[in-house]
Every structure is written in C-alpha cells, then in structure tokens.
Amino acid sequence: MYEIEVYEDKKGDSEIEDWLNELNDSKQKDDQKVLKKIRYQLKILAELGPKIRPPHSKVIKGYKYPIMELRPQPERIFYACYDGEKFVLLSHYMKKQNKTDKRQVEHAITLLEDWLERKGKQ
Known part of the structure; x- marks a missing residue:
C-alpha cells in the first residue's frame, strides 16, 4: 500500500481535510455520492500508486x-x-x-512548493 498524506499549511490548516469533513457531515445525497467516489x-491510489490511470487519475502536463x-x-x-511511493493531496x-x-x-x-520546502523534500 502506498502512503497518502494531506497538505497542511504551517498553521495546520488543510482545505482538503476541511472539505472532506464538510462532505462527511453533509446530509445531501450529492455530497455523499461525491464522498463515496x-x-x-x-483506495485505488493507495493500492496502485503511480500505476493509477484514467479514468481515475490524470497527469497535468506543462x-x-x-x-x-x-x-x-x-x-x-x-x-x-x-519519495517514489508517497502522495500528498494538495487542493x-x-x-x-x-x-x-x-x-x-x-x-x-x-501548495506543493510550500509543502516540499517545509518537509525538506525535493
């Protein structure tokens, strides 16, 4: 299994985590469908890592x-x-x-540049 982290700014805030919590707390059917997807x-990203392909994932080039x-x-x-086998969710x-x-x-x-700088990664 590949490791997935969530971006947090230097205060510990995360737009991804806040958004996922909003979806989780929502009673709207559409929100629950999106959360399920x-x-x-x-889960697929954690299992396949860099081998994940469309329609689930796409590389943004340029x-x-x-x-x-x-x-x-x-x-x-x-x-x-x-690090070849870890992922960070950004936005x-x-x-x-x-x-x-x-x-x-x-x-x-x-966000990625900030995260890499604070984590000492490149």
Whole structure:
C-alpha cells in the first residue's frame, strides 16, 4: 500500500481535510455520492500508486512539477508523488468546463512548493 498524506499549511490548516469533513457531515445525497467516489479513488491510489490511470487519475502536463488529479466527477483533487511511493493531496475544485483550470493547477503547485520546502523534500 502506498502512503497518502494531506497538505497542511504551517498553521495546520488543510482545505482538503476541511472539505472532506464538510462532505462527511453533509446530509445531501450529492455530497455523499461525491464522498463515496473520493473514498473509492483514494483506495485505488493507495493500492496502485503511480500505476493509477484514467479514468481515475490524470497527469497535468506543462508545469514545473508533475501534478496529477484524481477525478471523482465532477470534482478534481490535485496531488503529487514524492519519495517514489508517497502522495500528498494538495487542493480540490469542481470542474465546470472541459479544460483544467490553470489557476487551480497553479494554486496546487504553490501548495506543493510550500509543502516540499517545509518537509525538506525535493
């Protein structure tokens, strides 16, 4: 099994964790469906690691770091691999158009750079 961590800023806050807790606490059927998809895809990521492929995951190309996205429709969760077998969940957004939102990818990269700097990884 591959290890999956959740990005936290230097105060210990995590937008991913807060969002997952909101989904978990929600009584809305749609939120529960999304949460079920997320749990399933996280399980696949933990089992397959870097071998995970579409439709579950996709590499976002053309950026400084290799950022990937889990794809529990309609949500997207950006994540990155480090140390060859560990992953960090960075951020999420609801995809509303065909193209991936560049601002969202850049936000995930900013979080990754902060995380790598504080964790002493590269």
